[in-house]
Amino acid sequence: MADFTRHQKKIVDRYYDNRDNIMVTKLSELVSELYLAETDKKKEQLWKRAELAMRNLKWKEPIIAHQMAQRKPELLANQIKEWMASQPK
Secondary structure, three states, rough: OOOOOOOHHHHHHHHHHHHHHHHHHHHHHHHHHHHHHHHHHHHHHHHHHHHHHHHOOOOHHHHHHHHHHHHHHHHHHHHHHHHHHHHHO
């Protein structure tokens, strides 16, 4: 792996410092896309991405399993809201 400049290191560090916020934003965007998805194939792709985002956020396995079993965007939106409320400010 190549050495990074000081500027590049700061960019990488800021990314990892804000990774949870980035993942929550992506997950929220996926909820919107799930509401608008018209085909089952598209919905399946979006749910796979949502599952990956939930795992990246280190959500508990029962929560992920419940979300994936139900596959309801409104439940996922509520879970995101609850998760954000439980995070330290």
